Amino acid sequence: MLSWFSRTLRQLRGDNPFQGDALPGRVSLFHPGHPVAPVPTPWNYREPLRIFEAFYTEAAEAEGDACHSRYLDLPGMKPVLVTRDPAFIKAIQAMTGDKPGQFDRDTAPTAGIGRATGTDSLLYSNGAQWRYQKSLAAQPFSRSNLFQPQKFAGFEQTFRKTVAQRLEMLRAAQAQSGEKRTRIELEPEIQAVMLEMLVNNFFGASVPYAELRDRFVPALVYLIDHMVRDTVLLGLLPLMNRLTGEHRVVRQHAAAFEELTDLALAGRAEGRGCWGDFESDASNAALRANIRVFLAGAMEATTSFAGWAISHLSHHPDWQEKIFEEVRHLHHYDPDDFTQARSLNLVLEETLRLTPALYFLPRRATVDTWVETADHRRMWIPRGTHLRLDVWNANRCEVFWGKDVTGYAADVFAPERWDEMKKRGLSAKEMLHFGFGYGPRFCPGRSLGLLEVGLVVGAMVKLFRFSAAYPDTPARAGVSTKPGDGVLVDLELRG
Numbered sequence: 001m002l003s004w005f006s007r008t009l010r011q012l013r014g015d016n017p018f019q020g021d022a023l024p025g026r027v028s029l030f031h032p033g034h035p036v037a038p039v040p041t042p043w044n045y046r047e048p049l050r051i052f053e054a055f056y057t058e059a060a061e062a063e064g065d066a067c068h069s070r071y072l073d074l075p076g077m078k079p080v081l082v083t084r085d086p087a088f089i090k091a092i093q094a095m096t097g098d099k100p101g102q103f104d105r106d107t108a109p110t111a112g113i114g115r116a117t118g119t120d121s122l123l124y125s126n127g128a129q130w131r132y133q134k135s136l137a138a139q140p141f142s143r144s145n146l147f148q149p150q151k152f153a154g155f156e157q158t159f160r161k162t163v164a165q166r167l168e169m170l171r172a173a174q175a176q177s178g179e180k181r182t183r184i185e186l187e188p189e190i191q192a193v194m195l196e197m198l199v200n201n202f203f204g205a206s207v208p209y210a211e212l213r214d215r216f217v218p219a220l221v222y223l224i225d226h227m228v229r230d231t232v233l234l235g236l237l238p239l240m241n242r243l244t245g246e247h248r249v250v251r252q253h254a255a256a257f258e259e260l261t262d263l264a265l266a267g268r269a270e271g272r273g274c275w276g277d278f279e280s281d282a283s284n285a286a287l288r289a290n291i292r293v294f295l296a297g298a299m300e301a302t303t304s305f306a307g308w309a310i311s312h313l314s315h316h317p318d319w320q321e322k323i324f325e326e327v328r329h330l331h332h333y334d335p336d337d338f339t340q341a342r343s344l345n346l347v348l349e350e351t352l353r354l355t356p357a358l359y360f361l362p363r364r365a366t367v368d369t370w371v372e373t374a375d376h377r378r379m380w381i382p383r384g385t386h387l388r389l390d391v392w393n394a395n396r397c398e399v400f401w402g403k404d405v406t407g408y409a410a411d412v413f414a415p416e417r418w419d420e421m422k423k424r425g426l427s428a429k430e431m432l433h434f435g436f437g438y439g440p441r442f443c444p445g446r447s448l449g450l451l452e453v454g455l456v457v458g459a460m461v462k463l464f465r466f467s468a469a470y471p472d473t474p475a476r477a478g479v480s481t482k483p484g485d486g487v488l489v490d491l492e493l494r495g
């Protein structure tokens, strides 16, 4: 009680709740310069990137750490700390885990995901439950498992075949149209092929492509949007849906999601796809939440990644040609072999830097915690603080990624910056873009995701030349970021 009073008093006085020599700067709730309020509301939640932007409106007047780490401290609520400082982002991720005193993943911004997929998944859970799920579910995706040469080659070939078949359909439609160029929104095509690789190639199901594209993809897209709305409306959405009759649509899509989860799990009994290597006594029920997360989350993240890469390339024909020269005779792709398809790898790296799929990583302080960066700056973070590791703005900040450091402006797409950084002695290990996270909660699907995205982008370039429909592509964001135009491009067949 006393601590509640002293906290509220401190909040009313406007004292900084953080301590140390790297103090964050205060953000006011009402400021005429804010693009939108710096908290999600039913009116601004569709513009999360602008909510983050609001944290930095007053930052121009601040100096040093107060410019890059910002906090909001409202009476009756725990402080919210947003940081775009890569050193703090790295330190906090390294200190996230199940050990006493470590940070949790903050479940507040993903409450809707938890309600839709189950709270015991690898993505949503914390502490002992997370450790259990990690030991259970991370193994089939791990690099050491997936990238055993023979196994990798097997998946690579089936994935490649799937991508080729789908792009062949696009090619045939283009050839039949008789037009030299066709305008097409690629996002739905990417979603379908990503889901097909996961469900049929990886989990060993055999769902017809038309059903995946026309039934399961729309169900997942609907539910992912529903999860975002459900989070912001703090559990009131089911009631609102009842009043409007929308609950029937939700129920229909949720049933499709369950069916797809069953189809993905069905291969387990016969050891199909990745299940052949899955050694565990865990029941199917214990795996369900994870399978749901893998289906919805992986489709979302890989679509975002591939969609952005294709979108960036549609503005950069020179990089399309460089990649074409590499992939035209390539019949085997290993995303971790940097000597192979170098331009493709640079483009993918730069895509994740400039337009990361997951634009922020949420954390929560489980106890009062000191955090120290590698360059010895320290910040004391009070228990309960909601941390938002703002990867989107960190990677676009001129101070950390700009011309002086990398040779190119931070907010432009320039794959050549990675070569320049190398020349300057800056390794990718030092310059982290956090596209797959960092530390104990690093993405277990990285190898699988990179393979899928590399194959899709490589195959697109091999068959087509494509240019963006409009000179600028704005970003939109929900669970992940996406090109705002749905990857609208003019396609032209090569050769």
Ligand code: HEM
Binding pocket: 105, 122, 123, 124, 134, 141, 293, 294, 295, 297, 298, 301, 302, 305, 357, 358, 361, 362, 434, 435, 436, 437, 438, 440, 441, 442, 443, 444, 445, 446, 448, 449, 450, 453
């Ligand atoms: C290729 C595109 C992908 C991107 C850009 C991506 C990105 C990320 C990032 C940034 C995180 C860390 C989140 C955090 O620290 O809070 C993460 C975690 C996670 N990813 Fe991915 N991911 C991708 C693909 C996949 C795939 C294909 C799967 C599985 C099939 C997957 C499953 C997961 C899971 C379960 C977690 C949570 C891990 C944990 O908390 O221990 N991801 N992903």
